[in-house]
Amino acid sequence: MTNAFDPLHADRTVLLVSLKPDTESVDRLVAAGWHVVHAKTAQQVQRTVERGAIHVGLVQLPLECSSQQLAELESCISQSDVAWIAEVRPGQADNPSVRRFILDFCFDFVTLPCHDERLTILMGHADGLWALRDTASHDHDHDHEKAAVAKSTMIGQCEAMQQLNRGVDKCARNEAPVFIAGESGTGKELTARAIHDRSARAKDAFVAINCAAIPPSLLQSELFGHERGAFTGALQRKIGRIEAAAGGTLFLDEIGDMPHECQAVLLRFLQEGTIERLGGTGPIKVDVRIVSATHVDLMAAIDAGRFRMDLYHRLCVLRLDEPPLRERGGDIKLLAQHALELYRRDGARKIRGFSSDAISAMFNYSWPGNVRELINCVRRAVVMAEGRFITAQDLGLPGMETKAGRTLAEIRCDAERAAVREALARHAYSLSSAAIELGISRATLYRLLNSSGLRDESPSQRHPRGVAECDEAGSDPAAQHRIEQMAP
Ligand SMILES: Nc1ncnc2c1ncn2[C@@H]1O[C@H](COP(=O)(O)OP(=O)(O)OP(=O)(O)O)[C@@H](O)[C@H]1O
Incomplete structure (x- = not known):
C-alpha cells in the first residue's frame, strides 16, 4: 500500500x-x-x-x-x-x-x-x-467506412416511420414519379436516396438539385444543359442534371420554389421523355426517374398561382409523407444515439450516452428543425460536454430552463444549497447558529457544506467559522x- x-x-x-x-x-x-x-x-x-x-x-x-x-x-x-x-x-x-x-x-x-x-x-x-x-x-479506417454508411441509414421504428419504409419499398419497385412532402429537415432527401438505392436503378446515378438554391435565370440551363454559344458566357457545351441522371434518379428538391418558365419546360420533359439543351438543335431522349420534394404547401402555391396544377399531377403520381420529428416518439432517442455514434469522436472525452435529464429534455422539445436540428444539437453537445454523459444543459435546448429536464433530486439539492447559504449569511457564518435555525445538527450541516460544494465555493473571508476538515475515513486508522x- x-x-x-x-x-x-x-x-x-x-x-x-x-x-x-x-x-x-x-x-x-x-x-x-x-x-x-x-x-x-x-x-x-x-x-x-x-x-x-x-x-x-x-x-x-x-x-x-x-x-x-x-x-x-x-x-x-x-x-x-x-x-x-x-x-x-x-x-x-x-x-x-x-x-x-x-x-x-x-x-x-x-x-x-x-x-x-x-x-x-x-x-x-x-x-x-x-x-x-x-x-x-x-x-479508425473501419469506423470511417461505417460512418459513411451510417449517414445514409434511415433510422426509425415508430409506426409512422415503419409506414414510410413500406412506402419506400413500394415506390422502389415502381417507375412512376414520387412526390415527398414534409417539413424541413425531416429526411426527404434521405428518403429519395433510399428509393433510388432500393430500386433497379441503384447502379446508376442519383442526382440531386435544390431548385431554391439556384438563381432562376440559371436553373433551366442547370437542368437541361446548353450548347456552346447558346448565350453570352456559354463557352462550351454543358450537360444538364437531367442528362447526368440518365438511367438513374433525379431528385428535385424544393420543387415548390421552381420559377414558372422552368415549370413549363419540366412539364414537357415529363410528358415526352425528351429534353432539349439550350441552343440545341433537337430533342434528346433521356430515361430518368423523377423524385421531387418540398416543404411548402403545394396546394396553397397552386391556389396562389405560383405552381402549375398540371405539373403537380405529373410529379405526384406516388406520394410519401415524412412525419415531423415531434411525432416520432421513442425515435427521438434512437436518432440522438445515432447522431452520437456519428460524431462521438469530435469530443475531447469519450461520451458514453445521454443522462436521463437530457433524454427528457429531448422528448419535451418540439424540434421545429426536425432531424437536422437534432443531429446538429447532439453534435454540438458532444463538443461542449464536460462529462461522460451528455446532459440537458449540454444540449442547450430553448426553453429548457423552464420546462422539465431537471430531476427532483437536482431541484431538492439546489433548494438545500440555497437554504444553507442564506442561513450562514444571516448568522455571520457561525455554524452552530445556522444549524439551529435550519433545525439540523452541526454534523449534518458539515456534511451539507461538503456535499453541496459550498465549502469550496466560498471565498476565504466567507468561510464558515469552525468548518474543519471532515475526513470521515480518518476515523478508521x-x-x-x-x-x-x-x-x-
Ligand atoms: N430517419 C433518419 N435517420 C437518420 N438520419 C436522418 C433521418 N432523417 C433525416 N436524417 C438526417 O437529417 C438531415 C436532414 O435530412 P434531409 O436533408 O434528408 O432532410 P430534408 O427534409 O430533405 O430537408 P430540407 O427540407 O431542408 O431539404 C440529414 O443529415 C439526414 O441524414
Whole structure:
C-alpha cells in the first residue's frame, strides 16, 4: 500500500468514491491485488483520473442515501471515463433515484453483503471491457467506412416511420414519379436516396438539385444543359442534371420554389421523355426517374398561382409523407444515439450516452428543425460536454430552463444549497447558529457544506467559522493504511 498515487499501478487501480469507505470491500480488493485510491469530491476524482489511466471505479452509496448525496456522487463519477460499479445496500436499488443513478452512470452494481468473489470478478470484467473499448476506438479506417454508411441509414421504428419504409419499398419497385412532402429537415432527401438505392436503378446515378438554391435565370440551363454559344458566357457545351441522371434518379428538391418558365419546360420533359439543351438543335431522349420534394404547401402555391396544377399531377403520381420529428416518439432517442455514434469522436472525452435529464429534455422539445436540428444539437453537445454523459444543459435546448429536464433530486439539492447559504449569511457564518435555525445538527450541516460544494465555493473571508476538515475515513486508522486518501 502506498500513500501516493503511482501511475505504474494504473492497470490494477480502482478509484473508490465514498463518503465513508466500506473497509470490507477495500480489504477484498486489496487481497485480490487491486491498488485502491479514495476520492470524496468531484475535483478529487477529476485529478486522480487525469494523473493516471484509471479504468475502473467503485462508488459506495451511503446507507441513508439522500438525493443530495446522490447528486454529489453523480457529479463525481459523471466527469470521468471510468467503468463504475455501484455498491448498494439491500433494497436500495428499489429507490427510483438510485436505479436511475445506476442505469445512467454505472457499468454494473453489487448488493452488500458481498461475501464471495463477485466484486473482484466484476472489477476484472469492467477492466477487460474498458481495454476492449479502448482498442476498438483506435480502429479508425473501419469506423470511417461505417460512418459513411451510417449517414445514409434511415433510422426509425415508430409506426409512422415503419409506414414510410413500406412506402419506400413500394415506390422502389415502381417507375412512376414520387412526390415527398414534409417539413424541413425531416429526411426527404434521405428518403429519395433510399428509393433510388432500393430500386433497379441503384447502379446508376442519383442526382440531386435544390431548385431554391439556384438563381432562376440559371436553373433551366442547370437542368437541361446548353450548347456552346447558346448565350453570352456559354463557352462550351454543358450537360444538364437531367442528362447526368440518365438511367438513374433525379431528385428535385424544393420543387415548390421552381420559377414558372422552368415549370413549363419540366412539364414537357415529363410528358415526352425528351429534353432539349439550350441552343440545341433537337430533342434528346433521356430515361430518368423523377423524385421531387418540398416543404411548402403545394396546394396553397397552386391556389396562389405560383405552381402549375398540371405539373403537380405529373410529379405526384406516388406520394410519401415524412412525419415531423415531434411525432416520432421513442425515435427521438434512437436518432440522438445515432447522431452520437456519428460524431462521438469530435469530443475531447469519450461520451458514453445521454443522462436521463437530457433524454427528457429531448422528448419535451418540439424540434421545429426536425432531424437536422437534432443531429446538429447532439453534435454540438458532444463538443461542449464536460462529462461522460451528455446532459440537458449540454444540449442547450430553448426553453429548457423552464420546462422539465431537471430531476427532483437536482431541484431538492439546489433548494438545500440555497437554504444553507442564506442561513450562514444571516448568522455571520457561525455554524452552530445556522444549524439551529435550519433545525439540523452541526454534523449534518458539515456534511451539507461538503456535499453541496459550498465549502469550496466560498471565498476565504466567507468561510464558515469552525468548518474543519471532515475526513470521515480518518476515523478508521486501519482503513487509512489500506486506502490512499486524495488531498482535498
Ligand atoms: N430517419 C433518419 N435517420 C437518420 N438520419 C436522418 C433521418 N432523417 C433525416 N436524417 C438526417 O437529417 C438531415 C436532414 O435530412 P434531409 O436533408 O434528408 O432532410 P430534408 O427534409 O430533405 O430537408 P430540407 O427540407 O431542408 O431539404 C440529414 O443529415 C439526414 O441524414
